[in-house]
Amino acid sequence: MRQPARQSDPASPAPDAVPARGAAAAAKGRRLVELDVLRFVAAFAVMAFHFMAASKSLWDEYPTKLFEPVARLTTLGILGVELFFLISGFVILMSVWGHTVGEFAVSRVSRLYPAYxxxxxxxxxxxxxxxxxxxxxxxxxxxxxxxxxxxQGAFGVGHAGGVFWSLWVELRFYVLVALFSLVGITLRRCLVFLAAWFGLALLAEFTQNEALIFVFMPRQAPYFIAGMAFFLIHRFGVRSGALVPWLLVAAGYGMSLHAAMERVGERVRLVGIARYPAPPEAVVVAITVVYLLMAAVALGWLRWVRWRRLVTLGALTYPLYLLHQTVSAVVIPAYRDVIDPWALAAITMAVSIGIAYLIYRMVDKPGQRWLRARLGALLDRSRRSRPRGRGGTSRTATAIPAQSPEASVP
Incomplete structure (x- = not known):
């Protein structure tokens, strides 16, 4: 059964008010449990990369030699971050649609900062x-x-955690989305925004201009752009203007291949293909799989993933991403001489996941609730202090969207 798409702006041009597919869960409010699963897959891939492929200092030798049977997979775990960026493009557009900049800012700050x-x-x-x-x-x-x-990235200061660099990228993405939302988000405007961003990212990549690279992030932009295009496909289905989002996905895919091969290639050039067995063709396969998974989400092919316990996996992904390297720095050097490497890697992963769950329950979840309530109250007071409109009433406050693990990356 087809249902009309929710309009975020009553003044939206008519072409934006296209019918959504019945599968457009974002428009209907169904939680996308499949995104929780993909987020955990991305975090697990990054963890496997750090524990079993990247960190010679942990094992006092190249881990790809210790874990040679899976080295061709674990070396590609570095691209779990790219999957995070794709998911982020999808869910951030979903979360900002129909909300003010203030509401978006409160939702992002309360989601990111307590665990961080x-x-x-x-x-x-x-x-x-x-x-x-x-x-x-x-x-x-x-x-x-x-x-x-x-x-800290804006001031040239190092990151306390090795994975924190991606959060600095996310923040810059949020700023771009917030600025875009000031003009009012509609389907037509989204398509124009994404096409313009893609063109400017290409310009930044070709010119290597530092200012353009800082703002338009050519190595990460294709994932954000494709993720947002996937959301448009998910929300509006195969009707009006459907070809343009798919063209944006295709363009993002092509640029993503370049960015991913450059990123992985830097590792290969640093230590050699024998110690980091990630040839270009493997990178192409990995990026293709990542895009196919997001296409499956956009088209509703993963709607059968409904087990509610999977939501918890998505919830603990963020603290797992933030602290898994810290856990490994304590556990692996202490026991690498007395425990088999495979068993030690598995134990360290289990400990990391267990600690992440505790942080989610005891810090992240209550911290989000506390911070959201206070920032939301400040936002409401700011609204009430504004001059009243001609009708004698101030703008009615829109509820700040409740935080869900699918609404952020990692």
Missing amino acids: WFAVLVIFIMYRFSGVAGFDPKLEDGEYLLNLTML
């Missing part, structure tokens, strides 16, 4: 007051304080 603040604090304490040396960022106290803002 805890992670920075843990990392600071560990490297200040223990003998752990692996992945030590070697930051001054003031630099740790700056890390609490998540803006």
Whole structure:
């Protein structure tokens, strides 16, 4: 059964008010459990990459030699971050559609910062007051304080955690989306915005202009753009203007192949193909699989994934992503000489997942609730203090969207 798509803006041009497919869960409010699964898959891939392919310092030898039977898979785990970016494009457009910039900002800040603040604090304490040396960022106290803002990348300060670089990329993406939302989000405007961003990202890549690279992020933009296009396909289905989102997906896919081969190629050039067996054809296969998975979400082919316990996997993904390297820096060097590498890698993964679950239950979830309530109250007070309109009433506050693990990346 087909149902009409929700319009986010009553003043939207008529072409934007196209019918959504019955499968367009974003328009109907059904939680996309499949995205929770994909987020955990992405986090697990990154964890496997760090534990079993990338970190020579953990094992005192190249881990691809220790885990040679799976090395061709674990080396590609680096691209789990790219899957995160694709998912982020999808869900951030979904979360901002029909909401104000203030509501979007409150939802993002309350989603990202509680677990992140805890992670920075843990990392600071560990490297200040223990003998752990692996992945030590070697930051001054003031630099740790700056890390609490998540803006350290803007000041040339190192990240407290090795994976925090991707959060700096996410923040810049959020700023672009927030600025775009000021003009009012409609289907037509989305298509124009995505096409313009893609063109500017190409320009940045070809010119290597630092300012253009900083703003338009050519190595990450194709994933965000394709993810947003996938959401448009998911929401509006195969009707009006459907070809344009698919063209954007195709363009993003092509540029993603270039970006991924460059990123993986840097690793290969650094240590050699024998120690990092990730040839270009393997990268092509990995990126293709990632795009096919997102296409399956967009087309509703994964709607059968409904088991509610999978939501918890998505919920613990963020703290797992933030702190799995920190856990490995403690566990693996301490036991690598007495426990079989395969068993130790499995134990470290299990410990990381268990700690991530505890952080989600005891820090992340209550922290989100607390911060959202206070930031939401500030936003409401700001609205009430604005001058009243000609009708004698101020703008009615729109509810800030409740946070869900599918509404953020990682």
